[in-house]
Amino acid sequence: MDFFLQLLFTGVGIGAVYALVALGFVLIFRATNVVNFAQGEFSMVAAYLMVVFAVDLGLPYWVAFLISIAGMALLGAAFNLLVYYPLRNRGFLPVLISTIGASIFLGNTTLALYGPQPQVLAGWLDTPGFQLGPIYLDSQYLVIVTVTLALVLFQYWLFEHTLLGKKLQATSQDKEMAALLGVPVALMIMFTFVYSAVLGGIAGILVAPVLFVSIQMGSAIALKAFAATIIGGFGDVAGAIIGGFAIGIVETLGAAYISVPFKDAFAFVVLIAFLALRPQGIFGERVAEKA
Amino acid sequence: MTISRRALNWGLATSLAAPSIWGAGRAAGETIKIGMVLPVTGPAADNGKYSLAGAKIALDRVNTAGGVLGKQIELVTEDDQTTNPGAVLAFSKLAAQPDIVAFLGSIRSTQNHAMAGDILKAGKPVCFGGTDPKLTKLGNPWLIRFRPNDTYSGRVIATYGVETLAKKNWAIVHSTDAFGTSGFNALSTSLEKIGAKVAIDQGYPNQSQDFTPVVLAIKSSGADVIGSYFTFDNDLAIFARQLRQLGVTLPWVGSPSIIAVSALKLAGSALYGSYGVADFTIDANPESKAFAESYTAASKLRPDNYSSWTYDAIGVLCDAMKRAGTTEPNKLRAAILATRGYKGAEGEYNFDEFGDGLHGYNIVRNEKGSIVFDKHIEFTD
Numbered sequence: 001m002d003f004f005l006q007l008l009f010t011g012v013g014i015g016a017v018y019a020l021v022a023l024g025f026v027l028i029f030r031a032t033n034v035v036n037f038a039q040g041e042f043s044m045v046a047a048y049l050m051v052v053f054a055v056d057l058g059l060p061y062w063v064a065f066l067i068s069i070a071g072m073a074l075l076g077a078a079f080n081l082l083v084y085y086p087l088r089n090r091g092f093l094p095v096l097i098s099t100i101g102a103s104i105f106l107g108n109t110t111l112a113l114y115g116p117q118p119q120v121l122a123g124w125l126d127t128p129g130f131q132l133g134p135i136y137l138d139s140q141y142l143v144i145v146t147v148t149l150a151l152v153l154f155q156y157w158l159f160e161h162t163l164l165g166k167k168l169q170a171t172s173q174d175k176e177m178a179a180l181l182g183v184p185v186a187l188m189i190m191f192t193f194v195y196s197a198v199l200g201g202i203a204g205i206l207v208a209p210v211l212f213v214s215i216q217m218g219s220a221i222a223l224k225a226f227a228a229t230i231i232g233g234f235g236d237v238a239g240a241i242i243g244g245f246a247i248g249i250v251e252t253l254g255a256a257y258i259s260v261p262f263k264d265a266f267a268f269v270v271l272i273a274f275l276a277l278r279p280q281g282i283f284g285e286r287v288a289e290k291a
Numbered sequence: 292m293t294i295s296r297r298a299l300n301w302g303l304a305t306s307l308a309a310p311s312i313w314g315a316g317r318a319a320g321e322t323i324k325i326g327m328v329l330p331v332t333g334p335a336a337d338n339g340k341y342s343l344a345g346a347k348i349a350l351d352r353v354n355t356a357g358g359v360l361g362k363q364i365e366l367v368t369e370d371d372q373t374t375n376p377g378a379v380l381a382f383s384k385l386a387a388q389p390d391i392v393a394f395l396g397s398i399r400s401t402q403n404h405a406m407a408g409d410i411l412k413a414g415k416p417v418c419f420g421g422t423d424p425k426l427t428k429l430g431n432p433w434l435i436r437f438r439p440n441d442t443y444s445g446r447v448i449a450t451y452g453v454e455t456l457a458k459k460n461w462a463i464v465h466s467t468d469a470f471g472t473s474g475f476n477a478l479s480t481s482l483e484k485i486g487a488k489v490a491i492d493q494g495y496p497n498q499s500q501d502f503t504p505v506v507l508a509i510k511s512s513g514a515d516v517i518g519s520y521f522t523f524d525n526d527l528a529i530f531a532r533q534l535r536q537l538g539v540t541l542p543w544v545g546s547p548s549i550i551a552v553s554a555l556k557l558a559g560s561a562l563y564g565s566y567g568v569a570d571f572t573i574d575a576n577p578e579s580k581a582f583a584e585s586y587t588a589a590s591k592l593r594p595d596n597y598s599s600w601t602y603d604a605i606g607v608l609c610d611a612m613k614r615a616g617t618t619e620p621n622k623l624r625a626a627i628l629a630t631r632g633y634k635g636a637e638g639e640y641n642f643d644e645f646g647d648g649l650h651g652y653n654i655v656r657n658e659k660g661s662i663v664f665d666k667h668i669e670f671t672d
Contacts, residue, residue, distance in 0.1 A: 001505055006537070010503040021451055106333065111518035116336030130537055136400055211500055212525050212557050216334050220498055261467045261494040263504070270403050 002134035006248065007256050013141030013210075016148035020203035021225035022156070022232065022240035025195035030172035030235050031192040032084060034095045038103035040063065040222025042197045043204025046072050047213040048110055048285065051204050052118045061124065069198055076197025080190050087190075103219075111215050123209035139232020144206045153243055159237070172235075178186060224251075227271040233281025242282060245268070293627065322670070323358075323618060324363040325397040326385035326603075326606065328406070333373025334498060334523055337553055338597045339399065345598030346395060348582070349605035359612045364605075367391060375405035375597040382406045386413040389400025392618035395604055397421060398438075398597060399522065400611075401469040408430050416627060418604035420596075422546075424472040427645040428440040433620075435627055437604045438570045438596065438637065439649040441470075441520075446543045447568045448518050449485060449670050456517035456542055456566075459487040462509040464530065465520040474520030474546055490514040496524055502530040506537045510653045519545040521554075528557035532650045535561045542566070550655060550662050552595050563659050568652040570637045572601035574664040575653050582636035596637070603635035638667070 021039055028036045049071050055063035083102045085095045107235045125139040159165035170178040171188040204218065211217055228247045233240025247267045254266035274281060302404040314591055327346060331338035346366060353549055354363045367379035367388065376438035386409060388649055395414045396403050396409050400421030410417045411431050419426070452458050465471035471494065479489050491512035493505045509517065517534075527548055534543075542564075549567040550553055571594070573583040583603055586594040610633060611626035612618055630648065633640040640648040653670030 003511070006507060012500055014501055014523075037460060111332060111336060116331075116340055118337065118553060120557055138536060143355060172597060199553060210529075212528065214334065215332070215336065216365060216498070216523060256507065260505055263499065264496050283658070 004253075005135050007252050009135060009137060009141065011252035012245060013138065013144050013248070014146045015245035015253065016141075017203055017207045017244075018207070018225045018228045018247050019241045019244025020151065020199055021221050022228040023237065024200045024203075025225060025229045025239055026235060027192050027196045029061035029229075031168070031189050032088070034084070034092060034096070034099065035226075036196070037096070037099045037199050037222075038079065038083070038106060039221075039225070040120040040194065040218030041103045041106040042072060042075065042200030042218070043107055043207070043221055044076060044213075044215065044218035045110060046201030046204040047121065047208040048114055048119075048210060049201075049218060050121055051114075051213050055119070061122070063171060065120065065205060069201055071196045072197045072201035075201075076194035077190060079197065080193035084188075084189070084193065095122075105244050107215050107219075112230065115274075118215040121205075121208040124206075135246045138210070140206070140209045144210075147202065147206060148241075151202070152174070155237065163164055164191070166249070181196050224248075224267055227267050230271055231274050233283035236281065236283040239281050239283040294466060296453040323360065323362045323364060323612070324365045324388070324391045325393050325395065325478050326388070326391040327603070328371050328378055328381045328385065328397055328402075329366045329368060329395075331370035333375040333377070334525070335399070335614055338524075338551075339370075339373075341552070341590075341592070341595065341597035342395075342398065342601045343593075345582075345586065345594070346601035347600045347604050348585050348589055348598075349609075352585075353587070353609045354604065357612075359570060360618070361610045362614070364609060365651075369404060379405050379409060380401035382413075385595055386415075391415070392569065392612075393418065393602055393608055393623060395419070396434075398600065399468075400415065400473065402428060403434065403603060404469050407434065408627060410434060416608070416624045418608060420600040420604075420625060423469050424477065425473065427471075427627070427647050432624065435624070435642070435646040435648070437600045437640075437648055439652055440647055441474045442476040443652055443670055444546055444568045445479075445481045446631045446670065447654065448478055449481035449487065450547070451568075451654050452489045452516050452518065452544050452564065453482070453485050456516060456544070457569075458542060460490045460513060460515045461487060462491045462493065462506060462512055462514035462516070462519055463489055463511070463518045463520075464493045464495065466522040466526070468497060468522055470522050477516050478520070486542050488543070490621065495526070497526060499526055499529070502526075502533045503537070504632065505530065506533050506539060509534075509541070510537065510539050515541060516544075517541050517543040519543065521546065521548045524548060524551050525551035525557060527551075527554045528542070529560040529562070531561035531565075543564065544568070547571075548595050550595065550657065551597070552593055553656050555657070555660060555662075559660070562657050565657045566657050566665075567657070567662075569596065569655045569662075570598040570654040572650065572655050572662065572664045576634070577591070578634045579636045579638075592635075599636040603637050603640070605634055606635060608639060629669075 017249045023193050024039045049068035053067050059189045085097050123140040124143045129138045170183050171185050175185050228243035232243030251266045255263035329342050330336050369384050371378035371381045396417045396419030400418035400423035403419045403421040410433050418435050418437045419432050422441045424442045465475040545568040583594050607660050615622045615626035628642045630642050642648045653667045654665040
C-alpha cells in the first residue's frame with residue numbers, strides 16, 4: 001500500500017503539469033480551432049527566463065517569477081500578432097504549420113542565446129520534501145498540485161462568473177455571432193494567447209526544479225499534454241484537467257506494475273484506445289453539441 | 292549568465308553555422324578535411340559543444356605544428372540533432388563531399404548503428420565513441436572506436452563492485468537504447484562469470500520525467516549495490532535525486548555518464564559517494580593532465596569523455612595520415628589499425644583487428660563533487 005501511495009503521489013504531481021499545459025492547448029483550440037504546437041515551448045522559455053532572473057541576476061524568487069510571467073504575457077501577445085493573426089483567415093493547416101515553425105524558432109533562439117547546457121533551478125520551498133509516514137512528499141510536487149488546483153478554480157471563476165469569461169466563451173463558441181453581439185473577438189483571441197502563454201509558463205517554472213531547465217523540456221511535456229487533451233475531449237477544459245491527471249497516474253502506475261521500458265507507451269495506449277472507442281474523449285458530448 | 296559564456300556560445304554557433312570559417316582563405320585542395328557529426332541541437336547539444344572543443348584543441352595543435360602531409364587540417368561539421376535520423380542525414384551530407392578523407396562519428400552507439408549502412412557505402416574511416424561492443428563486429432571495416440567498449444566497462448564495474456566493495460546482489464538500471472542494452476548485457480554477463488547475481492533489471496526509456504517506479508523497485512528488490520548505464524545526463528540526475536529522496540543509500544557504480552560535467556552539475560550532492568568507470572580521468576596519466584590543462588584554458592570548463600575522445604581521434608587520425616603518407620581510405624585505415632602505443636588523453640591506443648583502440652577503464656569516486664582517480668584496470672584478453 002505504501003508503494004502504491006508513493007506512486008500515486010508522483011503520478012498526481014506529474015499529471016498536474018500535463019494538465020496545466022493541456023489547459024493551454026484547450027484554451028487556444030477553443031478560441032481559434034487550431035492546435036498550438038508551440039505550447040510546450042512556452043514552458044521552456046518561461047523556465048529559462050526564471051534562470052536568467054533568479055539565478056544569473058540573483059533577483060528574489062517571487063520577483064523573478066513575476067517578471068518571467070510578465071515576459072510570457074508579452075510572448076503570448078507577440079505570438080498572436082506574428083504567428084496566428086496574419087494567417088487567421090487561411091484555414092487550419094497554415095496556422096498549424098506556423099505554430100510548428102514558431103516552436104522550432106523558440107527552441108533554437110533559446111539555444112543560441114543561452115547555450116545547450118541544462119540548468120538547475122531551485123524549488124519554491126527551501127526544504128526538498130517531507131516524510132509523511134512511509135510516503136515521501138516532494139515539496140515541488142506539492143507546489144505543482146496546489147498551484148494547478150488553484151489555477152483550475154481561478155479559471156472556473158473567470159469563465160463562469162465574469163463578463164470577460166462570458167465574452168471568451170462566446171468567442172470560442174461562435175466568433176461571428178459574438179462579433180455581431182459586440183464582443184471584441186480579436187481582443188478576446190489576443191487575451192486567450194496571453195493567458196495560454198502564462199499558463200504554459202507557470203507549468204514550465206513549476207516543473208523546472210524537478211526536470212531541470214533544458215531546450216527540450218517543453219516538447220517532452222507537451223507531447224503527453226496533447227494526449228491528455230485528446231483523452232479529455234479536445235476543447236473541454238475539465239477534460240484536459242482530468243486527462244492530464246489520468247495520464248500522469250496511468251504512466252506511473254503502469255511503469256511500476258507492468259513495465260518501466262513501456263512507461264511512455266501507456267499514455268499512448270490509453271490515447272489509442274480513446275481514439276478507437278471514444279474519439280470525442282471523456283467529455284465529448286459537449287463538443288458535439290457545439291458542432 | 293556571464294558575458295563570456297554568451298560570447299562563447301555565439302562563437303560556437305557561428306562556427307557551426309559556417310564551418311568553412313576554419314578554412315577561410317585557403318583554396319580548395321590546400322587543406323585536408325575531416326567531417327564531424329555532432330549534436331548542436333537536441334538533448335545532447337551540450338555534449339556536442341564539449342566534443343567540438345576537444346577536436347578543435349587537437350586540430351589547433353596539429354596545424355600549429357605544420358599540419359599533415361604539408362597541408363592544414365580542416366574540420367567540417369554537421370548537426371545530428373541528437374536523433375538517429377538526424378545523424379544519418381548529417382553523415383550523408385558530409386559523405387557527399389568527396390574531399391573529406393575521414394569522419395568523426397557519434398559517441399552514441401544507437402546513432403552509429405543508424406549510420407553504419409551509409410558509412411559502409413562511403414568507404415572511409417569513421418572514428419566513433421559509442422561503446423556498444425557490436426559496432427566493431429558488424430563486418431563494417433570503416434568503424435574504428437576511440438573509447439573502450441562496454442565489454443570492458445561491464446567487467447570493470449562488476450569486478451570493482453564484487454571484489455572491492457564486496458557486493459554481490461545487483462540492481463542494474465539502464466536505458467533501453469543500444470548503449471544501455473549492450474551495457475546491461477555486458478554487466479550482467481560479467482557478474483554471472485564472477486558469481487554475483489542480478490537482483491533486478493530496470494530498463495527505462497530515454498528522457499523519462501520520473502524514476503519513482505524504478506527507485507521503488509530497487510528499494511524492494513533486496514539489492515545491495517546499483518550498476519547503471521545512463522545515456523542522457525538529465526535522466527541520470529533525475530534518477531540520482533529521486534534515489535536519495537526516497538531513502539536509497541546503496542553504493543552505486545555507474546558507466547562514464549555518472550561523472551559527466553552536466554550530470555555532476557545537475558545532480559549535485561545526490562551523486563556524492565558514487566563510483567564511476569571512466570575512460571577519461573584527469574589524473575590518470577600525463578597525457579590526460581596535459582589535455583585537461585589545454586581544454587580548461589581554452590573553454591574554462593572541466594574536460595570529460597565527450598571532449599577527450601574527439602581530441603584523441605583527431606590526434607590518431609593525423610598520426611596515421613603521416614605514417615601512411617596518404618589519405619587514401621584503405622591505406623589510412625590500415626595505418627590507424629597499425630597504431631601501437633599512442634598515448635592519448637583516454638589512455639594508450641593499441642588497435643586490434645576489429646578497430647577497438649582502448650582495452651581498459653579507470654575507476655573514480657565522486658568525493659563531494661570532485662572526481663578522484665582510484666585505479667586503471669587494463670585487459671589483454
